[in-house]
Amino acid sequence: MASPNDKIRFALIGAGGMGTGDANDVLSLGGTEIVAVGDVYDGRLERAKERWGAGVFTTRDYREIIARKDIDAVIVATPDHWHAQIAHDVLLSGKDVYVEKPMCHKFPECQMLMDAQARSGKILQVGSQYASAMVFLKAQQLIQQGAIGELNLVEAWLDRNTALGAWQYTLPGADATPARIDWDRFLGNAPKVPFEQVRLFRWRNYKDYGTGVSGDLFVHLLTGLHVATSSLGPNRIYATGGVRYWKDGRDAYDVVLAMMDYPTFTFALRVNLASGAAPPERFGLKFVGSEGTMEVTMGGVTVDRKPREAEPGYTIDTFSKATQQRILAQYRSKYPSAKPTADGMRPDGSERFTPPRSHNAHVDHVANFINAVRTRKPFFEDATFGARTAGPSLAVNLSLEKQQAIHWDPQGIRLV
Numbered sequence: 001m002a003s004p005n006d007k008i009r010f011a012l013i014g015a016g017g018m019g020t021g022d023a024n025d026v027l028s029l030g031g032t033e034i035v036a037v038g039d040v041y042d043g044r045l046e047r048a049k050e051r052w053g054a055g056v057f058t059t060r061d062y063r064e065i066i067a068r069k070d071i072d073a074v075i076v077a078t079p080d081h082w083h084a085q086i087a088h089d090v091l092l093s094g095k096d097v098y099v100e101k102p103m104c105h106k107f108p109e110c111q112m113l114m115d116a117q118a119r120s121g122k123i124l125q126v127g128s129q130y131a132s133a134m135v136f137l138k139a140q141q142l143i144q145q146g147a148i149g150e151l152n153l154v155e156a157w158l159d160r161n162t163a164l165g166a167w168q169y170t171l172p173g174a175d176a177t178p179a180r181i182d183w184d185r186f187l188g189n190a191p192k193v194p195f196e197q198v199r200l201f202r203w204r205n206y207k208d209y210g211t212g213v214s215g216d217l218f219v220h221l222l223t224g225l226h227v228a229t230s231s232l233g234p235n236r237i238y239a240t241g242g243v244r245y246w247k248d249g250r251d252a253y254d255v256v257l258a259m260m261d262y263p264t265f266t267f268a269l270r271v272n273l274a275s276g277a278a279p280p281e282r283f284g285l286k287f288v289g290s291e292g293t294m295e296v297t298m299g300g301v302t303v304d305r306k307p308r309e310a311e312p313g314y315t316i317d318t319f320s321k322a323t324q325q326r327i328l329a330q331y332r333s334k335y336p337s338a339k340p341t342a343d344g345m346r347p348d349g350s351e352r353f354t355p356p357r358s359h360n361a362h363v364d365h366v367a368n369f370i371n372a373v374r375t376r377k378p379f380f381e382d383a384t385f386g387a388r389t390a391g392p393s394l395a396v397n398l399s400l401e402k403q404q405a406i407h408w409d410p411q412g413i414r415l416v
Contacts, residue, residue, distance in 0.1 A: 008373055011036035011074045013062045013086055015044040017169070018100055019077030022127065023052070025366040026075070032370065035070060038062040041200070042180040043172055060182040062086055066093040073373050076100060077127075079209040081190055084109035087124065091116045096123040098369045101223075102215040102393050103386035107415060110387035114413075117383040125369045125379050126386035130224040132365035132379075134355040138301050139228035139287065142294060147303050147351070149291025151229065155268045156221040159275035159282040166246050166254060166273040167204040167216075171197055198249075205250035207397070212252035213271040214239075214396040221269055222389040223381070224285055224296065233388045233410030234260035234267060239399040245274035258396045298361065300354040387413045 008031060012023045015037050026032045036057040037048035045058040059065060066074065066089055073096040076086045080102060087099040091113075103126050104110045117124045130136055143151060160166060176197050183195045190208040193199070203209040204216060211219075225231065241256035254273040259266065275282055280297070287294040292305035312327050319327070368379045391413055395406040398415075407416035 006031075008032045008370060009035045009070055009072045011038070011065045011068070011071045012048070013038040013065060013074060013076050014078035014082070014100075015039040015048050016077065018127075019075060020051070021362070022075045022077055022098065022100070022366060025363050026370070027052075028363065029367055029370055036065045036068060038065050040182040040186045041172075041176060043175050060185060063089070066090050066095065071095060073098065073123075073369075075127075079186070079203040080211050080215055081105040081209045082188055084113055085188070088112055088116045091120040091122045091124060094120070094122065096369075096373050098125050098127055098366070099386075101126050101128040101386070102211050102219045102390040103383065104390045104394065105211060105215075107391065107394055110383075110391055110413060114383045114387055123369075123372050123376070123378050124383045124386075125365075125372065126381045126383075126389075127365065128220055128223040128381065128386075128389065129361040129365035130220050131227055131381040131385070132368050133224065133227075133298065133361040134359050134364075135296050135298060135301050135353070136224045136227040138353045138355075139224075139285075139294060139296050140230065142301065142303060142351075142353075143228060143287065147292070148287060148289030148294050148305070151265045151287060151289045153266050153268070153288040154225060154229075154285060155288070156225070156285040157270040157272075157283065158217045158221060159270070159272045159277060161273075161275045161277070161282070167202055167250075167252075168246070168248070169202050171201050176201070202250075205246075205248070205252050207251050210252060211393060212397055213241075213254070213256045213273065214258070214393040215390070217271050218256075218258065218269050218396060219389050219393045221285065222392055225267060226385070226389060228285075228287070228296070229262075229265075231262055231410075233413075234262050234392055234408055235410060235416075236261040236405055236407055237392055237395040237399055238405040239396040241400060244272075253400065256396065256400070258399070260392060300352060302353075303351040305349045384413070 010026055010032055012019050012034060023034050034052045034056060037045060038059050039045050040060055048058055049056055074090045076083055076097060076099040078086060083099050084104050087097045090097040103113060178195045186200055199206055237260050239256060239258040241253040243253055244255045246254045256271050258269045283297055285296045292303060294303045312331060316324050316327060372379045392408060395408050399406045409416050
């Protein structure tokens with residue numbers, strides 16, 4: 001373990017867009033260095049040396065990295081189907097791990113990682129940055145204060161309308177030949193298929209390697225929800241969707257709607273990878289309570305306490321005056337703070353929280369991991385938290401496959 005005054009020596013396994021971003025965030029915080037990089041494509045290993053120095057150790061085989069003694073922590077940013085196995089091996093090698101979301105590609109892997117973290121005593125943090133976003137921590141505070149009354153519904157959406165956002169990532173072309181790619185290592189436990197460049201560089205489009213919009217995007221919404229509400233997870237999940245626009249050979253749906261029943265509220269989610277909506281309308285969570293609503297975006301939190309109809313309702317006018325007076329007296333006794341206006345409504349109110357412009361959830365999330373490595377005090381988005389967001393995300397895909405509702409045990413973190 002690095003001492004508080006020493007540099008933390010990081011390795012990166014999976015040097016694509018997300019992994020490169022994570023590594024750069026690590027370096028931006030100081031007191032860190034990238035000493036090793038693993039990837040199945042030689043072009044990305046070459047780029048790693050260009051980016052972080054010729055002295056960086058590079059390899060196609062991640063096992064060579066975790067065997068090294070000069071590494072304190074590892075970033076795992078591979079395709080989804082490799083997340084759990086590599087993170088497991090990193091933990092048991094005696095190193096801390098920052099594993100990108102979703103933590104798991106298959107249900108049994110969730111338990112495997114929870115067990116590995118407990119057995120190793122090392123730090124595992126899932127890379128879903130909404131856990132470190134100030135807006136969700138503020139939402140948690142407001143909900144606990146009763147700002148919108150009793151929560152009964154949450155609506156969430158995370159839409160996109162670009163080729164990049166729809167996982168049409170750039171292909172390197174002639175540089176990415178079978179000689180320069182370890183194809184068998186990329187496939188891992190996935191079905192064996194002939195080399196096809198598009199499957200490696202646009203892996204999110206395929207169920208064999210990715211987890212679709214649920215694992216890529218719903219898991220973020222679940223993370224934000226669980227932070228804001230302190231929930232453990234849903235007990236029933238149902239989803240529907242299809243390939244509506246990106247008919248490019250993918251088998252991962254580009255439009256998905258899901259409904260999740262939590263013990264005290266319902267969660268409705270949507271992703272549309274060909275949304276024509278304006279950018280500000282492409283992301284948000286709307287918390288609907290008995291006393292108002294709260295909308296959360298990365299730009300801020302807005303609470304809107306709408307006027308509520310004052311009880312009793314208009315049918316009181318059909319009763320005798322004596323009965324009306326008795327009912328009104330009972331209502332005022334039950335709700336002494338309610339002050340109906342002339343039209344029978346209660347006054348409204350609103351509140352807005354905007355995080356500082358310097359706040360960057362990605363960077364803060366990585367900073368929380370670095371702090372955990374230094375202090376040995378884990379951040380709360382550990383393997384258990386990660387399983388409680390990955391599990392329902394995988395259940396969405398299972399519901400799509402089976403075209404039926406999926407039952408989930410949020411306490412035991414397992415399918416029912």
